[in-house]
Amino acid sequence: MKLNQLKYFTAVVEYGGFVSAARELNIAQPALSRQVKELEKELGVQLLDRDRQGSTINESGERFYNRARAILEQLEMAREEVRTQTSKPTGHVRVALPITSAALLAPKLLRKVSESYPLVTLEIVDGLGYEAGHVVESGRVDFGVVPNAEKLDKAEFTPIMEEYLYAVTRREGSKALVSPMSLAQVEKLSLVMPPRNVNIRQIVEEAVSRSGRTLYLRYEQQSLVTILSLVKSGIASSILNWPAVAELWNAGVVDARRIVRPSLSRIISIAVPWHRPLSSAARAVYKVVQDQLVEEVEAGNWHARMVDSGTG
DSSP states (O other), rough: OOOOHHHHHHHHHTTTTTTHHHHHHTTHHHHHHHHHHHHHHHHHOEEEEEETEEEEEEEHHHHHHHHHHHHHHHHHHHHOOOOOOOOOHHHHHHEEEEHHHHHHHHHHHHHHHHHHHHEEEEEEEEEOOHHHHHHTTTSSSSEEETTTTGGGGSSSEEEEEEEEEEEEEOOOSSSOOSOOEEEETTSSSEEEEEEEHHHHHHHHHHHHHHHOOOOOEEOOOOHHHHHHHHHHTSSOEEEEHHHHHHHHTTTTSEEEEETTTTTTTEEEEEETTTOOOHHHHHHHHHHHHHHHHHHHHTTTSSOOEOOOOOOO
C-alpha cells in the first residue's frame, strides 16, 4: 500500500468525486482512478460505489477513510516536527468561515497570523453556513467557525457566542430604523432567503413553525451578494446576521432590526474534525481565531453575547 494511494482516495472522498479530486491534485483522472482501484484490489474490498452519476463512498470506504485520514495527518505532523527545530509554528493551515462573516474576519486573521506566525500560511475557505460545516466534517480544513455545530456528526466544537438575527430592509429615509421587530411583523415582509440546506434558513423556518406563523418567501438565492442586492434595490427583504449587513447599514443603505418575540439567534462555535488532530500551527491559528471572535463581539462589530465555552 502506497501513501499516494491513501492521499488519492481521501481526496476523492473530500472533493466529492474523481473529477474534482484530479483537478485539485493536478493529476490525470485516469491515473487517479487507477491508483484507487489498485488500492481496493490490495484491500480486497470496494471502497467506492460507482455508477453513471459518479462515485459514492460506502460503509467499508467510510471506515477506511477515517483510518487513512488519521494516518496522513499523523505523517504531516511528523514532517512538521522534523522540519522545524524551533518552537515556532510552521506549516499550512486551512480555516473555514461562513460567508456571512468572512468579510469581517478574513483580513484581520490573515494579518494577525502573518505578523505573529510568519512561518504559517493561512488559507481561508469561505462558504455558506452548511458548507462551512461540511468541509469541517469531511476534514478538508483544520477547523472552522460554524453556526449550530451541534448538528455536525463528525466534529468536536467549542461554543463561542450566541449571535442575533436581523430583519434587513432597504432604508427609505435618512434616519435608521433601530427598533426590534416581532416575528409577526416579519411575517408581512416579502423575503429573499438562501436554500433550505443553509443554517440561517433552517433557524428561521424552525422558529416560524413553532410560532404557527408563515413567512412570505418570494425569492430563494444561493449567493449572499445576490441576496443583498435584492435588499438594496427594495425588491425583497431578508433575515441575516449583523456581520453580513454591517457595511450596508453603516453606509445608510439598509436597516437591520433585531427579531424578537420570539428572539431569533444561533450559536457560533469553532469546530474541529474529530479524526483530524490539530498540528502546532493549527493550534496557534485556532487561538488567534478564538481571540478575534471575542474581540469582534466586545467591539460591537458582531452583535452577539458570549457563551460559556465547553467542548461538544
